Amino acid sequence: MLKTANQKAWYFVVPVVVLVAFNALIPLMTVVNYSVQETFGDNVFFWEGVKWFEEVLNSDRFHDSFLRQLAFTGMILVIEVPLGIGVALSMPRKGPWVSVCLVLMALPLLIPWNVVGAMWNIFALPDIGLLGRSINALGIDYNFTQQPESAWMTTVLMDVWHWTSLVVLLAYAGLCSIPDAYYQAAKIDGASAWSVFWRIQLPKLKRVLTIAILLRFMDSFMIYTEPFVLTGGGPGNTTTFLSIDLVKIALGQFDLGPAAAMSLIYFLVVLLVCWVFYTLMMRHEGQ
Amino acid sequence: MATIAIQQLRKSYGTTEVIHGIDVEIDTGEFIVIVGPSGCGKSTFLRMVAGLEAVTAGTIHIDGKQVNDVEPKDRDIAMVFQTYALYPHMTVYNNMAYGLKIAGLPSTEIDERVQRAAKMLELSEFLPRKPRQLSGGQRQRVAMGRAIVRDPRVFLFDEPLSNLDAKLRVQMRLEIKQLQRSLGTTSLYVTHDQVEAMTLADRLIVMNEGLAEQIDTPMQVYEHPASVFVADFIGSPAMNFMAGRVTPDGRELAFESGAAVRAEGWSLAPHAGRKVTIGVRPENLQPVAADAADLTLQVVAIETLGADTLAHGFPAGWGEAGTTPDTMKNNIAVRLPGNARIREGDQLSLRVVEGTLHLFDAANRKRLTDD
Numbered sequence: 001m002l003k004t005a006n007q008k009a010w011y012f013v014v015p016v017v018v019l020v021a022f023n024a025l026i027p028l029m030t031v032v033n034y035s036v037q038e039t040f041g042d043n044v045f046f047w048e049g050v051k052w053f054e055e056v057l058n059s060d061r062f063h064d065s066f067l068r069q070l071a072f073t074g075m076i077l078v079i080e081v082p083l084g085i086g087v088a089l090s091m092p093r094k095g096p097w098v099s100v101c102l103v104l105m106a107l108p109l110l111i112p113w114n115v116v117g118a119m120w121n122i123f124a125l126p127d128i129g130l131l132g133r134s135i136n137a138l139g140i141d142y143n144f145t146q147q148p149e150s151a152w153m154t155t156v157l158m159d160v161w162h163w164t165s166l167v168v169l170l171a172y173a174g175l176c177s178i179p180d181a182y183y184q185a186a187k188i189d190g191a192s193a194w195s196v197f198w199r200i201q202l203p204k205l206k207r208v209l210t211i212a213i214l215l216r217f218m219d220s221f222m223i224y225t226e227p228f229v230l231t232g233g234g235p236g237n238t239t240t241f242l243s244i245d246l247v248k249i250a251l252g253q254f255d256l257g258p259a260a261a262m263s264l265i266y267f268l269v270v271l272l273v274c275w276v277f278y279t280l281m282m283r284h285e286g287q
Numbered sequence: 288m289a290t291i292a293i294q295q296l297r298k299s300y301g302t303t304e305v306i307h308g309i310d311v312e313i314d315t316g317e318f319i320v321i322v323g324p325s326g327c328g329k330s331t332f333l334r335m336v337a338g339l340e341a342v343t344a345g346t347i348h349i350d351g352k353q354v355n356d357v358e359p360k361d362r363d364i365a366m367v368f369q370t371y372a373l374y375p376h377m378t379v380y381n382n383m384a385y386g387l388k389i390a391g392l393p394s395t396e397i398d399e400r401v402q403r404a405a406k407m408l409e410l411s412e413f414l415p416r417k418p419r420q421l422s423g424g425q426r427q428r429v430a431m432g433r434a435i436v437r438d439p440r441v442f443l444f445d446e447p448l449s450n451l452d453a454k455l456r457v458q459m460r461l462e463i464k465q466l467q468r469s470l471g472t473t474s475l476y477v478t479h480d481q482v483e484a485m486t487l488a489d490r491l492i493v494m495n496e497g498l499a500e501q502i503d504t505p506m507q508v509y510e511h512p513a514s515v516f517v518a519d520f521i522g523s524p525a526m527n528f529m530a531g532r533v534t535p536d537g538r539e540l541a542f543e544s545g546a547a548v549r550a551e552g553w554s555l556a557p558h559a560g561r562k563v564t565i566g567v568r569p570e571n572l573q574p575v576a577a578d579a580a581d582l583t584l585q586v587v588a589i590e591t592l593g594a595d596t597l598a599h600g601f602p603a604g605w606g607e608a609g610t611t612p613d614t615m616k617n618n619i620a621v622r623l624p625g626n627a628r629i630r631e632g633d634q635l636s637l638r639v640v641e642g643t644l645h646l647f648d649a650a651n652r653k654r655l656t657d658d
Contacts (some may be wrong), residue, residue: 190360
């Protein structure tokens, strides 16, 4: 066995350490710093321990926005994942239409988030927006600036429009990687389209779908720009999701301590959910 | 067990025809290997027999019944794929049983068949496992098992050994052959590997560019190749080809170099003056004394294989490789005994073993006939 006699290898890691420090550790430590202290400006800090954490965890306001956030993320996952798989299944695998479909699918992903919010704001306006006017013309009373149900529907619809494509593209890539032989074997077995989906396509899509669900979970759980532009968190607080609430506390009220504590709780929740989900999904892989 | 009759089978994609009319009659229990380079249409041909590709023209009969428009599941066939195509989240047992379940067999019979096939393939202890927990060779066996339990009239194999390493491939080759012998099921087997083709087949279909160049027993294909393509494709190292011509008096063959040989076994008279491609297998060139030589080889490379030694070179006096017109390969290979003492740069005097020359028309590249 040969062992290196020097420690030079550490130098090669330095760039990464510096990068991670600047873009993750230092900002995070700043937040940690605020979360355990009180400040009245002038860079004067007073130690407060876990007071802000207790305050946040016991506040009804946090509970409400947390539940709202869970409901929103749950809804968009339930819609976007099956819809995305469905669209991917119906897309052509060969021929000239493949690239057309792919470009069409990628389009919503290329639009800046605040533009998406603004587009849907105008689109859904009950008096002049195409969507809002049409719904009202059908005899349904719809006004997303005043009714919580309408606001929720519009926000969810906007997210579905914006992000289903991501699931579609990932699922499509997964489907394309299934060798033809699987379908041929199923055909010789006389398997129905449903069992082909259930026993070949879905198992083969497991990895990409895990990634798709993780991405959509993280993104939607941290959603800010689009609902902020569309509804501003209203009417009332009905579409005030965690990020919007956080910004209100931090920049609206300038309560930096509770805001920092909330950030950390928020961060840990996302991390925990992702870790648990990924571990569960991948526990049988790689044997 | 079944006979298969294929008449004028054609396949087109749009306006491009890829299979140009294949005729073959296959007997009950025969092991037919379809061999050819990639893109020759062999897999398309097999998929048409399976019913996975629509037939453009021609007919396929299994046991006398035309199956052109019969669904794959109703053709009573089983297919083994190169990628095995096992259902990823089913156990080995369920993978083998699945087709039977769909077919609606009673579970006691399914169990009996799966257990029997598993025993035959030494898979019994792996039945509760998932495919990803198996090695490549075991997965290959499961794919075989899935075919066997169906007890089909015809086995179709689409390059089933191509994903295995060389040693395992040789072992599985033997197993497939023994299995087919003991089951006696008519089999069609597609491969690009000519060794696999030679060792497995009762009869070979050598395909090239959508045509069956030759349909015959392996030895017949080896000893009497019907065209330059077949002669070149079957045999390793490949047959040597030299451009030449039948002398005007119709008694001898003249190489481009001017050397002339008599061609025993060929009546050359009808071909007097014709341009030909002369083929000779590497093992049919013998080192002899210089004055008895048909040609002299300038040796440029030696491959020592142990049992054999291969000498590669080009005929002395023909200039550098590639300058002689109308020879597909100037490179001439000679198979010598393993203990042959020879070095690069040597000159080898060679004589063609009597009766082993192959003659092809230089224009249409078909084997010369005696009439």
